[in-house]
Amino acid sequence: MPWSMKDYPASLKNLEKPVRKKAIDIANAMIDEGYEEGRAIPIATSKAKEWAAENASTDEIDDFLTHDDETERDADPSSGPELMNKAEHVIKHKKGWAVKAEGAKRVSDIKDTKKEAIERAKEIAAHKGTEVIVHLADGSVQRKIKTGS
Structure with a gap:
């Protein structure tokens, strides 16, 4: 099931918005690649936290906050x-x-x-x-x- 910022797994609810949004984008991509939901969610959560802590630029975080209700799936058909x-x-x-x-x-x-x-x-x-x-x-x-x- 494709997720969005309005409809996502409960396990993502306590993440900060940019991290949640990144986790949703990663999880959706993993599901598209054939991963099971139960495997995709924890991996996506971990990768999103890693991204926010180590790899995200200020511009990326600002972009995520500017478009906080739009996930990659929403914006990219x-x-x-x-x-x-x-x-x-x-x-x-x-x-x-x-x-x-x-x-x-x-x-x-x-x-x-x-x-x-x-x-x-x-x-x-x-x-x-x-x-x-x-x-x-x-x-x-x-x-x-x-x-x-």
Whole structure:
């Protein structure tokens, strides 16, 4: 079930709004990738708390507070089940290497190394039964990886 800031699991109610919103976005993405709700919620909560404590910039927190009733799912119609049939791309990112579903507006994960990003993309693609498209730093396609699903 996709969650929003108006409809979310009770376990998220005591989180600060930016953390709750980030947890909802992460949990929704995990559900789209095939995770069970019972597994997605605690992982998303942990990752959202980690994001707020270590990775969130002031601008990101301000943006979350400005749009506090709108989750990524509310704002991005391309983040739903229709991405389940899309390939996962590994692309260069300012913080390392990112994994991004084809057609998605935001990356789903950022890794320090290209190898880590490829492994994560393979996990997601295998869950969805799609392929991984690995890009060079300049954006051109380096190779395609079939996941066997």
